[in-house]
Amino acid sequence: MNIQKEPFMDSSYLHQYARSADDSTLFDGAALTDKQRELIAKVDQYGVAWAERAFKHDREASFPIDNYKDLHEMGFLGLCVPERLGGLGADYRTYMLVASRIAYYCGSTANTFNMHNANSLWTADMVDEMELTDEQRASHERNRALHYGNMLQGKIYSQPFSEGSGAAAGKHPFGTIAKRQDGGWLINGKKIFASLSGSADYYGVLCTEDVPEPTYANTMFIAVPADAPGVSIVGDWDPLGMRGTVSRSLLFKDVFVPDTAEMMPQGVYIRAAARYPHMFMTLTPCYIGLAQAAYDFSVAYLRGEVEGVNVKRRMYPTKQVGIAQMYIKLQQAWALFHRVTSEFKAHPSRGERMRAYACQHTIMEYCAEIASAAVRVCGGQAMLKTFPLERMFRDSRCGALMLPWTSEICIDRLGHGLLYNEGERD
Numbered sequence: 060m061n062i063q064k065e066p067f068m069d070s071s072y073l074h075q076y077a078r079s080a081d082d083s084t085l086f087d088g089a090a091l092t093d094k095q096r097e098l099i100a101k102v103d104q105y106g107v108a109w110a111e112r113a114f115k116h117d118r119e120a121s122f123p124i125d126n127y128k129d130l131h132e133m134g135f136l137g138l139c140v141p142e143r144l145g146g147l148g149a150d151y152r153t154y155m156l157v158a159s160r161i162a163y164y165c166g167s168t169a170n171t172f173n174m175h176n177a178n179s180l181w182t183a184d185m186v187d188e189m190e191l192t193d194e195q196r197a198s199h200e201r202n203r204a205l206h207y208g209n210m211l212q213g214k215i216y217s218q219p220f221s222e223g224s225g226a227a228a229g230k231h232p233f234g235t236i237a238k239r240q241d242g243g244w245l246i247n248g249k250k251i252f253a254s255l256s257g258s259a260d261y262y263g264v265l266c267t268e269d270v271p272e273p274t275y276a277n278t279m280f281i282a283v284p285a286d287a288p289g290v291s292i293v294g295d296w297d298p299l300g301m302r303g304t305v306s307r308s309l310l311f312k313d314v315f316v317p318d319t320a321e322m323m324p325q326g327v328y329i330r331a332a333a334r335y336p337h338m339f340m341t342l343t344p345c346y347i348g349l350a351q352a353a354y355d356f357s358v359a360y361l362r363g364e365v366e367g368v369n370v371k372r373r374m375y376p377t378k379q380v381g382i383a384q385m386y387i388k389l390q391q392a393w394a395l396f397h398r399v400t401s402e403f404k405a406h407p408s409r410g411e412r413m414r415a416y417a418c419q420h421t422i423m424e425y426c427a428e429i430a431s432a433a434v435r436v437c438g439g440q441a442m443l444k445t446f447p448l449e450r451m452f453r454d455s456r457c458g459a460l461m462l463p464w465t466s467e468i469c470i471d472r473l474g475h476g477l478l479y480n481e482g483e484r485d
């Protein structure tokens with residue numbers, strides 16, 4: 060046997076690189092709390108009705124307003140409002156877990172619920188932990204008490220930031236402008252894909268303060284009342300999937316809002332975004348819940364347990380292989396989801412940030428792959444509109460398109476971020 064003799068390759072680089080192995084090895088998973096289990100159980104009480112309504116909302120491309128009445132009754136419009144301000148006080152991971160179960164029953168409800176909760180999750184503890192002036196803290200306390208009060212009374216908020224430019228991807232300032240006026244702001248601009256258009260009571264708009272040579276740092280987060288003069292909804296809504304989100308375009312023409320419309324003090328949004336990057340993956344629960352639903356439908360279908368199907372198909376080896384492959388992807392996605400949602404914190408490490416991109420990419424792509432496999436594995440009858448699977452198949456394709464972390468952008472950032480340390484360039 061020809062065994063290589065010294066000198067072997069100098070492997071001392073492993074001293075340094077073992078740190079990246081640490082990053083993958085040394086992880087303590089967070090156990091679910093009683094509160095998280097209770098909130099998920101509450102969703103289960105209502106969810107079947109949402110799954111049944113989903114057929115109609117998908118067919119009509121109409122907003123599932125009755126589900127929001129339920130969410131209000133459940134206290135869930137205040138899910139991420141701190142307990143001291145009357146809400147259920149869900150933190151980031153709790154929100155993510157609960158939202159995944161909502162999506163299990165209705166994708167459009169979970170997709171839009173994300174937009175509603177962005178207005179509370181972003182503005183609660185995360186802002187409290189940031190450095191603010193006394194004046195900023197006082198005005199924020201006053202403003203959010205007002206908005207959280209609205210939510211607790213059943214008002215629905217949305218979060219339109221997309222404009223069809225590079226702004227939503229963080230490339231340049233938002234084109235929607237907030238101009239300072241006595242006692243408030245004058246808003247002008249256009250938002251596309253504004254989920255909940257026509258159903259939200261407030262549009263939580265990301266816009267740019269009207270200053271000379273504005274940058275992304277001049278971003279403002281302002282809640283515009285849907286009935287304010289100058290707000291209009293334009294364009295139609297007849298998309299492939301997530302049809303119940305009703306994401307039409309919004310126009311703002313000289314819309315005056317008072318100072319209390321500020322959801323965050325000036326300049327804080329951009330600091331918060333840099334400090335808490337995991338906030339940009341709050342749509343992952345929607346798509347992992349959907350993937351789980353597509354998988355579970357397939358198991359029930361192959362076992363002959365779905366109403367309207369009386370032939371079992373589980374005995375065919377190809378079906379067994381198909382379901383096993385779907386399950387493997389689903390478990391990979393859940394494993395990343397649990398890990399990454401447990402790692403939420405201010406200023407995560409580079410490894411944690413990279414893992415968040417990997418998580419977003421995995422869930423958005425696997426959701427579409429699992430739903431697509433489900434159609435193939437179940438077969439022709441399963442894709443009739445009497446079953447939810449064909450809707451899940453269409454809904455599942457939308458996750459990868461969500462800015463600012465589309466699947467492509469995640470790959471871009473991973474590719475660069477894994478090979479370059481901070482400040483390095485070639």
Ligand SMILES: Cc1cc2nc3c(=O)[nH]c(=O)nc-3n(C[C@H](O)[C@H](O)[C@H](O)COP(=O)(O)OP(=O)(O)OC[C@H]3O[C@@H](n4cnc5c(N)ncnc54)[C@H](O)[C@@H]3O)c2cc1C
Pocket residue numbers: 174217218219220221222223224225227228230251252253254255300301304306457459460461462463465466467468471
């Ligand atoms: C069902 C649904 C609901 C939605 N709801 C909302 C909502 O409530 N609020 C909201 O603000 N938006 C919402 N969106 C919009 C979504 O977040 C995106 O803004 C939208 O899908 C982008 O479409 P676009 O064609 O303008 O993308 P473009 O900006 O043209 O991008 C097209 C693709 O190019 C790639 N790309 C874009 N910029 C970059 C870059 N800088 N670097 C590398 N690659 C890039 C991305 O992969 C992207 O998918 C929703 C979208 C859908 C489908």
